[in-house]
Amino acid sequence: MTYDGHLKIGIVCSSNQNRSMEAHNFLSKKGFQVRSFGTGSQVKLPGAAPDKPNIYDFSITYDEMYKDLIRKDPDLYTQNGILHMLDRNRRIKPKPERFQACKDKLDVIITCEERVYDQVIDDLESRTKDEKQAVHIINIDIQDNHEEATIGAFMICDLVTLLHTSDDLDNEIDEILQEFETIVDRAILHTAAFY
Template identity: 55%
Template structure:
């Protein structure tokens, strides 16, 4: 089991290093709980307070590596449930499984899902139907035109949920490099999800439940760590959390 890391209160973008992160773990004893750092004050804009208005106003980004499977499954579910959501990848290109491990299908982020769908269908319709890629791309093209790279997007979000620790680190690194001066806080939370169709579906429901709990909180900025801790106990998995700033 990964040992808890000590969190430090941050008050300015310059205080956030690319690798700074809080690992929130389930306390095994009272002594574990007493070693946890004081609760960090987290701030969302006033429009996010109260009832169901959270669902329509909280701006969420879901991020995986290629903006294909995990982030798009969560994007699809959150969108259907009424959330304002966008999805992204952090990789240098889009990689999809090929006929062998050493022969992936590689596309640029500018390649529409429709074009990827047509390309794989042309290459081997039966194979890519059987492994679920054509079905995945068919879903993706119904949601938006093409994959988007997080590092190239300048929108501001209230909550960023990543699907892999490496992606979590890349998001924090990019945020620290942007040099923004608005000092608007964004909560960055990692929900570790294996990159396969079944786990992406299950992970999307975890992300939805996390977003719903944050939205329904009367004081989300003060309760985000408590919400994450409760989710960890309920789901029996660890989350990574760090504030960042625009």
């Protein structure tokens, strides 16, 4: 696989809110070509009770979510960090994006949990393809909270940096991932698919 000097990176979590957006923010500041996505059918944010999440459609903007939560309970959503997160998100891009709707070809897709990894693989396998471009799908499990999202963003950035410096990613990726797995002491999943 040859690159024009820039890997096209996709970061995917369930709702394109916390983990994928923290990594998106971090990688874009480092100059990487990155997009972020969610695989869920809807965007879910914590609500006033664990069984009452705030549920939105992927078409709603981060700004609209922010204003909705301010209207509902500004103290709660300030205290739990959701308003801060949405404020960051709306500075990066207008709204969450579903991976299943992305028609662009990426070089590397990094998912933040195994269920999302499986959804990305299922979606790619269901697409009509010409088998001309490989895409590497990698999973690093990252808990869905603000602290873990920040730690995860650093890990993802370290991994993307290693992948970016490879002269022959298709042949070197397994070795890079084995070494990285030892460094971060987390299980890494990897598979290759085609567009």
